[in-house]
Amino acid sequence: MDLWNIFDTEWIPVGTWVESALQWVVVNFRFIFQAIKVPFDLVLTALEDGLTQAPDLLVLAIIILIAWQAGGRKLGLIAAACMTAIGLMGAWEESMTTLSIVLTCVVFCSLIGIPLGVIAAKRDRFWMVLQPLLDLMQTIPSFVYLVPIVMLFSIGNVSGVIVTFIYALPPVVRLTNLGIRQVRPDMVEAARAFGASNRQTLYKVELPLAMPTIMAGVNQTIMMALSMVVVSSMISVTGLGQMVLRGIGRLDMGLATVGGLGIVFLAIVIDRVSQSFGTSSRARNHQKWYETGPVGAVRTLVRK
Amino acid sequence: MSEAQIECRDLWKIYGKRSDEAMKAVLTEGLSKDEVRDRFGCVLGVRNASFSVSKGEIFCIMGLSGSGKSTLVRHVNRLIEPTSGEIHVAGRRVDTMAEDALRQLRAETIGMVFQHMALWPHRTLGENVGFGLEVRGVALPERRKSAEAALAAMELSGWIDHYPDQLSGGMQQRVGLARALAADPEILLMDEPFSALDPLIRRQLQDQFLNLSTHMDKTTLFITHDLDEAIRMGDHIAIMNDGEIVQIGTPEEIVTNPVDDYVADFVKGISRVSLVRAETIMEPMNGRAHTPKHVRTDAELGEIIDNFMDDQSPVTVVDPEKAPVGLITIKAALTALRG
Incomplete structure (x- = not known):
């Protein structure tokens, strides 16, 4: 053996280990991963069916109304412009698929991420364990886990949601943790002093006060999910990402541009709307949400 | 003198991971605050405090910041767990009380007012004041009624649907008081309630509170760093230094007969004209x-x-x-x- 070039030999066969471990998991535990898919599948199918099968103009109108409600008339106009542009470019169907994937991902990231963040804020040790895990989820190149995800969950939109979920989960956990920790200690103490239990303190004081920060986390999660759209199309996820990927593959600049622009417009709308959900009613002069926007307009009309 | 409404006996609070060891060492060797810190890495918050407050009186605890007065008062409703010692409130032992009974005691028997108001900004005044009843599961109409009454007593009628940030500092602290009084508790804990206010408003609120407390027969534990305020408000005053109660007495006793140089230093500037008899x-x-x-x-x-x-x-x-x-x-x- 040539001692001077010992690294010519592979001493620690990490690759082989991982492969055989994965094989073992696939053979013995695939049913678990198939079961995990079920809730993702249910939500995704419902959203996708709703968004793609409903008349385009109805969906457009609903999106504009939601934007108007969340961020006022100006945001309504922005949403109208962006979504109409997507539609006119011929990317409507694809953008609805992408939107449903992103929304499904956000639903699950919030459902799992917010409780994780709350627990992390309460228990330092848990947070210490969680932190490197989140770092790993955010930094490990998504290509690395595309392969095992395909082997465990197979290809398709649901697997796309799961890949996106892994990548997009960290911000909502981090910012929930931060938001809860940043609640003024005397606010929490006051709640306890008036006899609130831990649960009551959490729901009535800590979560509402941390809500702007948590919503910033949800917003970040949405943005991360959108940035995964093209990558996940490699495991045959349909939608705008697939347009871009196909465009690259066929050197079809036009198709790639339409897909890219579609992602940008969709991102603008989702970003603004989700940011507007985050502003507290305090920042809006204590107007309740139902006192503004289209709902407010309808309410005043009905009162008359 | 009538029965003791709040009574603390031999209360100690040592913060830190090794507080139990430190506690034993303090009892056997009589360590000072600095020695406890150096040997065990623990902070001595309250040192062997005993006091009792009779029904209906205002008992002031006075000391500079860091003297442990806020820590001491938080033992009464056990927002802070004592390291050792006994606490009795309204005839019930608090330091061994179960969680649920403790929450009920906090909601029904003890009202608390905080230095920086600690009003919840996302809740209206009505929701702030009615919080104690809300966590006890009282229905909304009843909560609103008591909130209205409590706000009216603080001359804040008509503000019930406004939010704390729409009010001035003095008004906010009146809301704090209303919140403490809403459940009609027997005991009030006031942690430097008027310190953050400007002098004129402070004076007004002191008067308003004195006026109220003579009518309502509440037992009050009043924390302040201002001896003038302690003398104005208190039937009895306890002076704290470094976690220890150095003297308890009526305002007159404290002023005319300070127990040591520390207390003497405090009372130097106090006018005796209306104190000495x-x-x-x-x-x-x-x-x-x-x-x-x-x-x-x-x-x-x-x-x-x-x-x-x-x-x-x-x-x-x-x-x-x-x-x-x-x-x-x-x-x-x-x-x-x-x-």
Whole structure:
């Protein structure tokens, strides 16, 4: 053996280990991963069916109304412009698929991420364990886990949601943790002093006060999910990402541009709307949400 | 004196991971605050505090920041767990109480007011004031009714649907008081409630609170770093230094008879005119003839000095039966004034 070039030999066969471990998991535990898919599948199918099968103009109108409600008339106009542009470019169907994937991902990231963040804020040790895990989820190149995800969950939109979920989960956990920790200690103490239990303190004081920060986390999660759209199309996820990927593959600049622009417009709308959900009613002069926007307009009309 | 409404016995609080070890060492070796910190890495918050507050009185705990007064008061509703010692509130033992009973005690028997108001900004005044009832599961109409009543008592009627940030500082602290009073608790804990307010508003609120407390017969534990305030408000005052209660007494006892240099330093600047009473400074008659001028035993120093304005001969002190019990010379009066 040539001692001077010992690294010519592979001493620690990490690759082989991982492969055989994965094989073992696939053979013995695939049913678990198939079961995990079920809730993702249910939500995704419902959203996708709703968004793609409903008349385009109805969906457009609903999106504009939601934007108007969340961020006022100006945001309504922005949403109208962006979504109409997507539609006119011929990317409507694809953008609805992408939107449903992103929304499904956000639903699950919030459902799992917010409780994780709350627990992390309460228990330092848990947070210490969680932190490197989140770092790993955010930094490990998504290509690395595309392969095992395909082997465990197979290809398709649901697997796309799961890949996106892994990548997009960290911000909502981090910012929930931060938001809860940043609640003024005397606010929490006051709640306890008036006899609130831990649960009551959490729901009535800590979560509402941390809500702007948590919503910033949800917003970040949405943005991360959108940035995964093209990558996940490699495991045959349909939608705008697939347009871009196909465009690259066929050197079809036009198709790639339409897909890219579609992602940008969709991102603008989702970003603004989700940011507007985050502003507290305090920042809006204590107007309740139902006192503004289209709902407010309808309410005043009905009162008359 | 009537029964004790709040009583703390031999209360200790040591912060830190090794507080139990530190506690034992303190008891056996009598370590100082610094020694506890150096040997165990623990902070001594409260050192062997015992006091009792009778029903209906205002008991002030006075000390500089870091003296442990806020820590001490938080033991009464167990926002802070004692390391050792006993706490009795309204005839019930608090330090061993189960979680659920404790929450009920906090919601129904003890109201608390905080230095920085600690009103919840996302809740209306009504929701802030009704919080204690809300967590006990009281229905909304009833909550609103008590919130309205409590706000009205604080002259804040009509603000019930507004939010805390729409109010001035003084008004916010009145909401804090209303919140503490909403469940009609027997006991009020007030942690430097007026310290963050400007002097005029502070004075107004002190008066308003004194006025209220004479009507409502609440037992109040009042924390302050301001001796003037303690003297104005308190029936009794406890002075704290470095986690220890150094002296407990009526305002007059504290001012006229400070137990050590630390307390003496505090009371130096305090006006004695309305604190010192005739019986404290009179000399025995010792057969001397009583003079035509006389004051009652509970006459304040100001009144005694008035008697020396035209005529500087001694003043006789008489008991309620008009029998002479002592004499005050002008020298004694002036000495008492100087302190």
